[in-house]
Amino acid sequence: MRQVVLDTETTGLNPKLGDRIIEIGCVELLNRRLSEHSFHTYLNPEREVELGATRVHGLTREDLMAKPKFAEVAAAFLDYVRGAELIIHNADFDVEFLNMELALAGFAPLEQHVARITDTLASAKELHPARRTRSTRCASATSSTTPSARCTARSPTPTCSPSAISR
Numbered sequence: 574m575r576q577v578v579l580d581t582e583t584t585g586l587n588p589k590l591g592d593r594i595i596e597i598g599c600v601e602l603l604n605r606r607l608s609e610h611s612f613h614t615y616l617n618p619e620r621e622v623e624l625g626a627t628r629v630h631g632l633t634r635e636d637l638m639a640k641p642k643f644a645e646v647a648a649a650f651l652d653y654v655r656g657a658e659l660i661i662h663n664a665d666f667d668v669e670f671l672n673m674e675l676a677l678a679g680f681a682p683l684e685q686h687v688a689r690i691t692d693t694l695a696s697a698k699e700l701h702p703a704r705r706t707r708s709t710r711c712a713s714a715t716s717s718t719t720p721s722a723r724c725t726a727r728s729p730t731p732t733c734s735p736s737a738i739s740r
Contacts, residue, residue, distance in 0.1 A: 585623040588673040593618035644678035664692035
């Protein structure tokens with residue numbers, strides 16, 4: 574079983590208002606064990622990064638100007654995730670951004686390239702219905718595994734691995 578844990582960072586919160594992806598980080602799990610294969614890239618969003626977003630991830634437009642545009646890495650990204658189950662915390666957010674970027678680059682929606690998308694935020698809400706707002710923490714924060722730092726695209730595994738990975 575091949576799974577890919579995925580996270581993105583963006584210029585803001587709304588792709589419909591022109592916000593873009595600025596970072597994609599992925600790690601591969603084979604039979605629920607971390608493999609040595611990963612995918613990571615910073616992206617030039619061709620626009621300003623909102624101050625609130627910079628406060629979250631620390632990236633500015635100046636940091637990203639020399640990085641590739643999404644269209645330049647789209648095929649490699651799709652090759653990496655193709656056929657896998659994607660594991661994403663708050664998947665609706667990331668998938669909406671990824672589908673917008675894929676459409677702008679001339680590709681079909683993400684769902685047509687992967688086997689399945691699992692949302693760990695939805696899973697956490699099902700497992701812990703009393704805890705309704707955990708959007709800034711990993712699903713694993715409610716288990717016996719306590720993250721040592723906030724999740725980011727740069728660190729999807731050591732601090733954010735869903736507790737189910739090791740089971």
